[in-house]
Amino acid sequence: MATISTNNTKTSTIRNPLAAxxxxxxxxxxxxxxxxxRRAEIEALSAKTDAELAEMGLRRDRIAHYVFRDLYYV
Incomplete structure (x- = not known):
């Protein structure tokens, strides 16, 4: 049995630009x-009343921060 191994991953990308x-x-x-x-989530939260948002512990001006909270820290 023969085993072929290569550590050159760049070659495979160049050989197959269609895969890239x-x-x-x-x-x-x-x-x-x-x-x-995320846009749908923003629209759904924007459609809520201020009282509903307050129950969630959220203010209207913080909706975008809430929806994208996993992408950045402010």
Whole structure:
């Protein structure tokens, strides 16, 4: 049995640019879906009354901070 091993991962990317394009497209689609989901969450929270937001411990001017809280710390 023969085993072939290589540590040069850059070569495989250069040899198959179509795979790199596919990976970039998949990454873009995941980011788009994530953004669309967050937008829906912002719209849903914006539709709530101030009393409903207060029950959640949230102010209207902090909705975007709340939705994107996992991306940055302010």
């Amino acid at each position: 394009l596919g990976a970039a497209l998949l990454n873009w689609m995941e980011n788009y879906a994530d953004t669309k989901t």
